[in-house]
Amino acid sequence: MTVLIAGGGIAGLSLALTCQQIGAPFKVFESVKEVKPLGVGINLQPSAVRELFDLRLEQHLDKIGVRTRDYGMYTRTGLEIWTEPRGAWAGYGWPQYSVHRGMLHMMLYERLLERAGPNCVETDWTATGFENKRKGAILHLKNGAGEIRQENGTLILGADGIHSAIRAQMVPDEGPPAWGGYVLWRGTTRARPFLTGASMVMVGYDAQRFVSYPISAADPATGEASINWIASIKLKQGDRWRKEDWNRLARIEDFLPHFRDWRFDWLDVPDLILSSERVYEYPMVDRDPLDRWTFGRVSLIGDAAHAAYPVGSNGAGQAIVDARKLGAAFLKHGLTSGALQAYEDEMRPITEKVIVTHRAGGGPDGILDMVEERCGGVFERIEDVISYRELEEYAEKYKKTAGFSIAELNAVPRIVPEGARI
Numbered sequence: 001m002t003v004l005i006a007g008g009g010i011a012g013l014s015l016a017l018t019c020q021q022i023g024a025p026f027k028v029f030e031s032v033k034e035v036k037p038l039g040v041g042i043n044l045q046p047s048a049v050r051e052l053f054d055l056r057l058e059q060h061l062d063k064i065g066v067r068t069r070d071y072g073m074y075t076r077t078g079l080e081i082w083t084e085p086r087g088a089w090a091g092y093g094w095p096q097y098s099v100h101r102g103m104l105h106m107m108l109y110e111r112l113l114e115r116a117g118p119n120c121v122e123t124d125w126t127a128t129g130f131e132n133k134r135k136g137a138i139l140h141l142k143n144g145a146g147e148i149r150q151e152n153g154t155l156i157l158g159a160d161g162i163h164s165a166i167r168a169q170m171v172p173d174e175g176p177p178a179w180g181g182y183v184l185w186r187g188t189t190r191a192r193p194f195l196t197g198a199s200m201v202m203v204g205y206d207a208q209r210f211v212s213y214p215i216s217a218a219d220p221a222t223g224e225a226s227i228n229w230i231a232s233i234k235l236k237q238g239d240r241w242r243k244e245d246w247n248r249l250a251r252i253e254d255f256l257p258h259f260r261d262w263r264f265d266w267l268d269v270p271d272l273i274l275s276s277e278r279v280y281e282y283p284m285v286d287r288d289p290l291d292r293w294t295f296g297r298v299s300l301i302g303d304a305a306h307a308a309y310p311v312g313s314n315g316a317g318q319a320i321v322d323a324r325k326l327g328a329a330f331l332k333h334g335l336t337s338g339a340l341q342a343y344e345d346e347m348r349p350i351t352e353k354v355i356v357t358h359r360a361g362g363g364p365d366g367i368l369d370m371v372e373e374r375c376g377g378v379f380e381r382i383e384d385v386i387s388y389r390e391l392e393e394y395a396e397k398y399k400k401t402a403g404f405s406i407a408e409l410n411a412v413p414r415i416v417p418e419g420a421r422i
């Protein structure tokens with residue numbers, strides 16, 4: 001009776017920690033030989049942080065991340081449009097964290113090995129496909145040396161990210177992820193944090209955007225923190241870009257000219273870019289929503305199930321919430337295909353809405369485009385361009401779509417009840 005998890009990223013490890021918590025036997029197969037702290041900064045919304053706290057990871061999160069205080073929208077001329085408090089400052093029962101993805105990944109990995117033993121994750125094994133059997137499922141695996149093997153389990157979860165092999169078998173004609181014409185450049189820079197010291201900002205508009213936030217506390221000796229930033233540009237129709245790869249290094253000259261004049265008294269964008277240690281590029285891709293994730297005893301979780309444009313600060317958080325919903329389904333239905341179906345029935349419609357909303361420009365950044373269209377990013381008073389009410393309603397609408405509503409989250413009981421065992 002084992003849950004086989006293909007992929008040991010944020011989704012796979014959160015699911016493994018959940019299985020360990022509720023006493024469901026599991027095994028993770030991860031394609032890389034060595035788990036390393038890759039990526040740059042990400043955000044964890046209170047809905048996901050709540051789940052990590054329920055996994056007894058609060059202290060560990062505080063060691064690696066920053067409790068995000070507020071979130072501000074600014075025009076490309078540096079004028080403030082809207083700022084709202086975040087996490088506990090906004091009234092949630094839990095904080096929002098800004099954190100380095102690689103440090104979050106390593107923290108989940110180390111805690112899992114500590115709690116479930118060193119053999120629960122097998123690295124250097126890539127999932128290549130699956131088979132449903134009458135009483136279980138078989139995961140096909142291949143290692144770096146080309147050896148192949150099969151693993152028998154009760155259920156299989158494809159947690160193998162945006163290029164999922166499990167999904168490819170379910171939807172053989174799908175092809176590569178869909179590109180929306182935007183390229184993201186991502187980096188971290190040692191610098192003094194801006195505004196409150198724990199502020200997240202989004203500057204510009206659809207065609208030219210800059211997002212930044214600190215992902216470490218400031219060093220008391222230097223006053224400097226690790227500042228994450230993402231610059232994005234919309235290319236002209238018909239332009240092409242290199243294939244997506246989270247680890248591809250970039251050339252600053254490809255995008256710096258678009259941000260050369262973005263020097264504000266509260267943030268110097270060119271300086272932040274030029275002082276970065278390393279810059280990565282990533283063409284903004286997503287996947288079409290699927291009309292099913294579950295095939296018998298096999299289902300999908302995280303980006304393998306629902307990769308959306310990374311504009312709403314919720315890719316990793318959604319993966320964590322998926323894992324917890326699966327845990328709750330296992331508790332209710334046992335390790336059965338019915339549990340997979342119950343999880344899918346709840347999560348697929350929610351994540352589909354997020355994919356569609358992000359594609360249509362309806363993410364939190366939609367406010368920037370409204371202001372740019374109305375005044376070209378220049379105004380004396382923001383109230384002359386857009387009312388406070390409109391701004392507030394827009395922000396609340398996105399929170400509802402993505403499952404971040406303050407009142408709803410605070411009111412719902414724990415997804416995995418304390419002490420529950422399968």
Ligand SMILES: Cc1cc2nc3c(=O)[nH]c(=O)nc-3n(C[C@H](O)[C@H](O)[C@H](O)COP(=O)(O)OP(=O)(O)OC[C@H]3O[C@@H](n4cnc5c(N)ncnc54)[C@H](O)[C@@H]3O)c2cc1C
Nearest residue numbers: 007009010011031039040126127160161246302303315316
């Ligand atoms: C190296 C890397 C860097 C990233 N950097 C960023 C970033 O800077 N900003 C950002 O917003 N998002 C980043 N992401 C994506 C982000 O982690 C996910 O969008 C989100 O956390 C959802 O997590 P996931 O576990 O579904 O997918 P992922 O985090 O992508 O994890 C998938 C895991 O599955 C493994 N895998 C892939 N194929 C197979 C297979 N066939 N068999 C077994 N294992 C397999 C991968 O090695 C990976 O560990 C990164 C992902 C990766 C893998």
